Amino acid sequence: MGDDSEWMKLPIDQKCEHKLWKARLNGYEEALKLFQKIDDEKSPEWSKYLGLIKKFVTDSNAVAQLKGLEAALAYVENAHVAGKTTGEVASGVVNKVFNQPKARAKELGVDICLMYIEIEKGEAVQEELLKGLDNKNPKIIVACIETLRKALSEFGSKIISLKPIIKVLPKLFESREKAVRDEAKLLAVEIYRWIRDALRPPLQNINSVQLKELEEEWVKVSAAAPKQTRFLRSQQELKAKFEQQQAVGGDGDGGDDDGEEVVPQVDAYELLEAVEILSKLPKDFYEKIEAKKWQERKEALEAVELLVKNPKLESGDYADLVKVLKKVVGKDTNVMLVALAAKCLAGLATGLRKKFGQYAGHVVPTILEKFKEKKPQVVQALQEAIDAIFLTTTLQNISEDILAVMDNKNPTIKQQTSLFIARSFRHCTPSTLPKSLLKPFCAALLKHINDSAPEVRDAGFEALGTALKVAGEKAVNPFLADVDKLKLDRIKECAEKVELVYGKKTGGAAEKKESKPVAGKTPALSGTAADKETKDAATKPGPVKKAPAAKPGGPPKKGKPAAAAGMGGAGAKGKKAPETKEIFESELSIEVCEEKAAAVLPASCIQQLDSGNWKERLACMEEFQKAVELMERSEMPCQALVRMLAKKPGWKETNFQVMQMKLHIVALIAQKGNFSKTSAQVVLDGLVDKVGDVKCGSNAKEAMTAIAEACQLPWTAEQVVATAFSQKNPKNQSETLNWLSNAIKEFGFSGLNVKAFISNVKTALAATNPAVRTSAITLLGVMYLYVGPPLRMFFEDEKPALLSQIDAEFEKMQGQTAPAPTRGISRHSGGSGDDGEEEEQEDVGNDVVDLLPRTDIGDKITAELVSKIGDKNWKIRKEGLDEVTSIINDAKFIQPNIGELPAALKSRLNDSNKILVQQTLSILQQLATAMGPNIKQHVKNLGIPVITVLGDSKNNVRAAALATVNAWAEQTGMKEWLEGEDLSEELKKENPFLRQELLGWLAEKLPTLRAVPSDLLLCVPHLYSCLEDRNGDVRKKAQDALPFFMMHLGFEKMAKATSKLKPTSKDQVLAMLEKAKANMPAKPAPAAKASSRVGGGAAPAKFQPASAFAEDSGSNTMESKPDPKKAKAGAASSKAKGVQGKKVLSKPTLKEDDDKSGPIFIIVPNGKEQRMKDEKGLKVLKWNFTTPRDEYIEQLKTQMSSCVAKWLQDEMFHADFQHHNKALAVMIEHLESEKDGVISCLDLILKWLTLRFFDTNTSVLMKALEYLKLLFNLLSQEEYHLTENEASSFIPYLILKVGEPKDVIRKDVRAILNRMCLIYPASKMFTFIMEGTKSKNSKQRAECLEELGCLVESYGMNVCQPTPGKALKEMATHIGDRDNTVRNAALNTIVTVYNVHGDQVFKLIGNLSEKDMSMLEERIKRSAKRPSAAPVRQVEEKPQRAQNISANASMLRKGPVEDMSSKLNQNRNMGGHSETSHTVPREFQLDLDEIENDNGPVKCEMPALVQHKLDDIFEPVLIPEPKIRAVSPHFDDMHSNTASTINFVISQVASGDINTSIQALAQLFQIESLAREASTGVLKDLMHGLITLMLDSRVEDLEEGEQVIRSVNLLVVKVLEKSDQTNILSALLVLLQDSLLATASSPKFSELVMKCLWRMVRLLPETINSINLDRILLDIHNFMKVFPKEKLKQCKSEFPIRTLKTLLHTLCKLKGPKILDHLTMIDNKNESELEAHLCRVMKHSMDQTGSKADKDTEKGASRTEEKASKAKVNDILAEIFKKIGSKENTKEGLAELYEYKKKYSDADIEPFLKNSSQFFQSYVERGLRLIETEREGKGRIPSSTGISPQMEGTCVPVSTHTVSSSIGNTNGEEVGPSVYLERLKILRQRCGLDNAKQEDRPPLTSLLSKPAVPTVASSTDMLHSKLSQLRESREQYQHLDLDSNQTHSSGIGTTPASPSSAAANIDDLKKRLERIKSSRK
DSSP, X not given: OHHHHHHHTSOXXXXXXXXXXXXXXXXXXXXXXXXXXXXXXXXXXXXXXXXXXXXXXXXXXXXXXXXXXXXXXXXXXXXGGGGGGHHHHHHHIIIIITTOSOHHHHHHXXXXXXXXXXXXXXXXXXXXXXXXXXXXXXXXXXXXXXXXXXXXXXXXXTTSOHHHHHHHHHHHHTOSOHHHHHXXXXXXXXXXXHXXXXXXXXXXXXXXXXXXXXXXXXXXXXXXXXXXXXXOGGGHHHHHHHHHXXXXXXXXXXXXXXXXXXXXXXXXXXXXXXXXXXXXXXXXXXXXXXXXXXXXXXXXXXXXXXXXXXXXXXXXXXXXXXXXXHHHHHHOSOHHHHHHHHHHHHHHHHHHGGGGHHHHHHXXXXXXXXXXXXXXXXXXXXXXXXXXXXXXXXXXHHHHHHHHHHTOSOHHXXXXXXXXXXXXXXXXXXXXXXXXXHHHHHHHHHHHHTOSSHHHHHHHHHHHHHHHHXXXXXXXXXXXXXXXXXXXXXXXXXXXXOOOSSSOOOOHHHXXXXXXXXXXXXXXXXXXXXXXXXXXXXXXOSSOTTOOSSOTTOOSSSSSOOSXXXXXXXXXXXXXXXXXXSOOOOOOOHHHHHHHHXXXXXXXXXXXXXXXXXXXXXXXXXXXXXXXXXXXXXXXXXXXXXXXXXXXXXXXOOOHHHHHHHHHHHHHHHHHSOOOHHHHHHHHHHHHHHTTOTTTHHHHHHHHHHHHHXXXXXXXXXXXXXXXXXXXXXXXXXXXXXXHHHHHHHHOSTTOOHHHHHHHHHHHHTOSSHHHHHHHHHHHHHHHHHHOTHHHHTTTTSOHHHHHHHHHHHHHHXXXXXXXXXXSSTTTXXXXXXHHHHHHHHHHHHHHHHHSOXXXXXXXXXXXXXXXXXXXXXXXXXXXXXXXXXXXXXXXXXXXXXXXXXXXXXXXXXXXXXXXXXXXXXHHHHHHHHHGGGGGGGIIIIIHHHHHHTTOSSHHHXXXXXXXXXXXXXXXXXXXXXXXXXXXXXXXXXXXXXXXXXXXXXXXXXXXXXXXXXXXXXXXXXXXXXXXXXXXXXXXXXXXXXXXXXXXXXXXXXXXXXXXXXXXXXXXXHHHHHHHHHHOOOOOOOOSSTTOOOOSSSSOOSSOTTHHHHSTTSHHHHHHSOOHHHHHHOHHHHSSSOOTTTSOOOHHHXXXXXXXXXXXXXXXXXXXXXXXXXXXXXXXXXXXXXXXXHHHHHHHHHHHHTTBOHHHHHHHTXXXXXXXXXXXXXXXXXXXXXXXXXXXXXXXXXXXXXHHHTOOOHHHHHHHHHHHHHXXXXXXXXXXXXXXXXXXXXXXXXXXXXXXXXXXXXXXXXXHXXXXXXXXXXXXXXXXXXXXXXXXXXXXXXXXXXXXXHXXXXXXXXXXXXXXXXXXXXXXXXXXXXXXXXXXXXXXXXHHHHHHHTTHHHHHHOOOOHHHHHHHHHHHHHHTOOTTHHHHHHHHHHHHHTSOOOSSGGGSOOOOTTOTTOXXXXXXXXXXXXXXXXXXXXXXXXXXXXXXXXSXXXXXXXXXXXXXXXXXXXXXXXXXXXXXXXXXXXXXXHIIIIIHHHHHHHHHHTOSSHHHHHHHHHHHHHSHHHHTTOOHHHHHHHHHHHHHHXXXXXXXXXXXXXXXXXXXXXXXXXXXXXXXXXXXXXXXHHHHHHHHHOSSSOXXXXXXXXXXXXXXXXXXXXXXXXXXXXXXXXXXXXXXXXXXXXXXXXXXXXXXXXXXXXXXHHHHHHHGGGGGGGOTTOSSGGGOHHHHHHHHHHHHHHHHHHTTSOSOHHHHHHHHHHHHHHHHHHHHHHHHHHHHHSTTTHHHHHHHHHXXXXXXXXXXXXXXXXXXXXXXXXXXXXHHHHXXXXXXXXXXXXXXXXXXXXXXXXXXXXXXXXXXXXXXXXXXXXXXHHHHHHHHHHHHHHTTOSSOOOOOOOOOOOTXXXXXXXXXXXXHHHHHHHHHHHHHHXXXXXXXXXXXXXXXXXXXTTOOOOHHHHHHHHHHHHHHHHHHHHHHO
């Protein structure tokens, strides 16, 4: 046994493969244990055995095999992967197990097979078992049959497909082996259990003995429906249900429904094999059938008869065969042959079923005509034929033909047709027998029941009885209103007897019970029809699809509803309708009338009727009226009364009062009495005569309306209009038409005879009187509401001018809905008004289309024409087609009879000449419009071939074919197309064009349908093969169509259909199905009323049969030509049926509308914040994709569900773009009203819009862009700022659209990008747009580059991110782009930058290839815009970008409300200061919005300057850089380290977060050197902002409000202490002045400003020496000019005046008499109140100090002061020397020292110099000397610090563009040119233009006004910038001068300089510049 131990050690799987059977046996046993132990069906363990299981079952050793089978069974039961082994294992079982002698082995084999079926592998197993039936070994065959039987009995016929089994049954019965035959018999019995009699036909041909035996067995089979007892893994819930029932006890009640669900009714036809017979026809058949001898014809027919006995025929082209058979039936003289041909037709119809439908229309008329034959066998054959044919088509399709023969004179034809109708009705259900069909049929049958021939009457009764039974009384009664009781009873009696085809017969009583409408809601489902409808009824509670035709009281035809009171009106035309029941009285003679009238009227009244005195007549009328008012309806002799009124003077009454009363009485009689048409005729002439009367017209109209209500509008209108047009009075004609327009609106359109009106309207349109024409056009407008576009066709031949008026009127009506009728319904209806209205509306559509006068062109379609169309020569074919075109054109509307034309046109559809194909398609399109809904009957024989043309390789032919198919579908609805196998046959063809077009078409149409024929399922296998088509487009279209198929067929059916696919394909398809399931649209809600559409079949046809014209711009136009305007028109258009204006909205829809009334965006607190957190925390997908995947859409849907109205969300995520349009329209509508909602959902809205950018539909895109424009306008008004999240998930996708090929769209997108800059910083936009330049789409690249140019132009260089250099390099790469437009855009953009930024651009761009560089230089030269022009240009550009700049900047961009950081914001909100401030003219204000809006570095706009002639003086200043040494080393260091830090801090100042902002400002003011940079203007704005913020009540509401105010307070203190003291004092003074002037400003504000001033006064003793007193005094002077003392005293508070006094007093105290020397800047000092005041103060202080000090007052004053400051001298000097010693402040220190020495000439600075080095001492001396020479002889410079701080600030080179408007003396200090010349001198020295070797560090720019300056340090730039400022200040100075109307004087203060010297200086300057220029060259 040694070898034993070897295999014992092996792992199980190796044992199972061992060559020793014992080892294998052991392996199998262990495997079995293992399989039972593993409880995870997906365990990896299973996969090891995948390849072994087949060996388990096919083991050669019988013992081992048994164990192997057990293990295999366990494997199959438990392993997830077992399905993969099905084929091989089942085949192994069949071949190697079923032949085993051991019963146990066979049993296990069967179990394994059944287990495979249970794990959903039934088809593979069945396939193997069927293969086994061909095995030679009978044992195997028997076992296979037994297994099949077991499987069927356990799993049922739903899972085991019977067709292939039944196919082999007959063969099994023929087997030689008895065992096989017996087993086959058992199988046959089992099959019979499941499908009953459907099994008989396939087994008809087996041995008769066997058949007999079978029959005996079949009889024994229990009648109970069989049940599935074993379930698939996917049917677990069914299993549970089943087990529960078993537990309860057999099958209880639940059994039935279960059964119904499980057992599908099997149709025997389905089980049969189709036989191909066309090829088997005798070769000479077509000759023989035309032979002269009847015997030969008979032979031919018999051959056919034999072939058509096959129960199922292969589909093919039977047109020729049908044609000859039809000919025999119609024309053959031998009646025997007629019968034979009829049998052949019946056989064909039975064998082909639906596929015969396309021929039905040709044959039916012939058969019906042939019923004139009396011979019973002929009649019987014809009946069988027509019944068989009926089953292949729908009643709808052949109704025209049937109705046509109903009026035939021959009674037999009438009888047989009625009987045929009765039989046909039996096959109908309420839904397939809608009102539109019942109406014409009932009308025709009513004639038959009144026929003279009894057999015709009987047949009519039977047909009506059947209709009653099928459709229910509610539907049919309205048409039977005129039938007398006897006949009605007879009809009901017939109804009792009728046996319906569908389902079991329910007693008539039950049916009746059902048909009583329950509250007018549920339609009567006749009991027997219920079966067919159960599913529908179950799925849709309430009305079954289209069941009810007429609601009780629905007006059948006329204006009045008539249910019980019944007025018929069945005829299709108003005229034909049998008249109403009410009395059409005979005319009474005048005598009788007088008698009757005398009986009811007072005698006096009758006598005075014709009195000569009008007053008596009036009195008589009053009595008459009273009498009428009191009369009862029953006793009012209407005719007599109106004849009395008409008696002389009658309608010739001259007195208008009498006449008015007379007309009023007519109206009363008509309303109160039973008013007949006879009575109406008495008065109508008179009424029409008066309708145009100014005084009586309205009464006449009232009377006409009352008559219309009594006698129905159609009749009244016809009479009235005819009367009006028979007389000549144009006023009457126009007023009659006006009355009619109104009446139609009130009564609805039902039953009006359009034709009659149209002829009158045409007369009216031709009238000379314009009023008549206008009325006619108005009437047409009203008719258009009901009739829709076809109305225009009647007027196409009118003059163009008139036609355009008509069109304009129609245009006005577009999109309006017809109003609900308000009259003509109240009279008899029991209160189901709604229903009535709906019904009535519905008719209109049909009627109008019926009324269009249709021409019969049948006779024009001659044989000759048909042969022309089929000629060999294409030119003749073309002629034939041209003729057809002209025939149809001439006829406009045609009858459905078009003879042989369809066949002829069909053959042209595959003409080799494509031009003819296109011509044929356009003919077919015309045909559809011309024939209207009747085109239905040609769908199969002409429509489907058009679909075939969709496979043409030429694009234009395909487009034409698609247009044709759409035109047809518009008329026919979709049902006709989807029925039968035609579409699936087309899809089957492997033509990629055909497939993609057809799938595209289906994807467009299916979503609009509420239900589809089940035949759609036939397309699914082909749809799946399209999913794997080689052609990508086909695959895409198939994927797109998938959800719509699923929407109708359901996921289950679709998934089941995958079972026939290959495993690999199946998995792919299932994955796609899962995906589609997620996107599956909901079925469209029923339009208007749930069931009201008409149209055959269980599937409600999409349109009424006559929809084409009926539905204005309803579904049809919507289907094929989406038009956003219409889409908005009414909710209906988006609904499936799009019954746009044609339905009165009924309850369900109204309810839906109520839901729509609420807000569309629901505000969820913190919703947006939460979403952002989720996205940050990666809890949801980041919105970032190249094309939106489903998970993004799903995610968005989920996020929206909480905050968007449900109905809107359905629209937004609908599969159909029209719904998106609708959603956008709603959003636009609600934009203003729901601002907060929009903002709270903004991120979602923007995301949804990005999805719309990926749609292909332009109308949606345009709509989306329109919405965006409005949205961003709103946001900028609301001061909203986009969050980062919103921006990043939206802007990149918007930028994609800038590359759209359509100009309109690009333009819109650019406009939106511009608007975005108002709510999102331009610098951040820049980065996104920069990304856009990397696109593959060249249009997009070009547009993005242009957009970048515009940004730079509008916002300056600072928008360039990350740095101007990088950005420009990036842009410059595009100069070499291969696309010309991109190159140009790149060049233009860089030229724009050049214009803003000058030559610096070349540096920033870096190295370019020579070619690119030369292109750029060339372009720059051409643009010839020199940098200096920029600022001015800037100003011109600006308005377009930032919308119109208002007079003050305040209207521009506002930050969000929370953005307190922009103090500037409040600055404006405080209102007033910018306008009221005298000191700051508009041009020089800061463009606050710009600064504020940029969350990046703050930037400033160039102001618009007032241009003065001084320009040319400075022209030469634009010089190239002088070649001189670089500026001081400090400068560069400072920049490289600090610039970025400062930039960063500044960007934080503009942050949206208030804390960040305050901190950043505090940081700025921490560093003294930085703080000093702030200019007056900036400080003023800053203080204004901070103070406003402190006072803002909203701050207190913030959580940390207190905190904020505290921080701001500290910040203010810092600002006061750290900024340049001159500037801050100046700023506070101006601010105080503004706040006192501004009425809007709060007193609190002024108070706080003053507190700041007090603080400054307290600081004065320390700061006095650093202050430029001249400027401060100038400010005070200006203040006092605006507020003289008197005015200040009038202020509510005394603070201002006290503040001012304190300030001046302190200054005087500190400065002494010298203060008077500081008035240099004030123009005419003597007039100044300030000087007087100062003198007073001085004098006062003198008096006080004089006694103690020297008598020399002046000296005394200064001494006092000197003494006072003596203590401080040392401190001051120490401070100054500290400055000189520090690198940064050395210059400032020297200047201060110079000032100090000058002021205190005796000051001793020796001690300070003593301790220092020799070098330092000489440095100081040299410095002081230099300053002295600099100032010598030039008079005093009014600046104590050498140069004013802001001027110093600008030494940093600034791009000319960003120079802040606040530089220069923004706040209006009036400074003369000489001051600037001084400064310029200093500048020149600094720039090394003089010999002085002085170096210095220009401090940073005035920070707040223009922080982010490009870090360039070229001295020329400094010069540029200096000069441009100089020039600006010059202008400003001049400007101010002019402003204040002061005479310009250059002599300033004590300076004796004359204007000429100033000029000389300027010349000097010019010369120097010239020199510099030439030296540079």
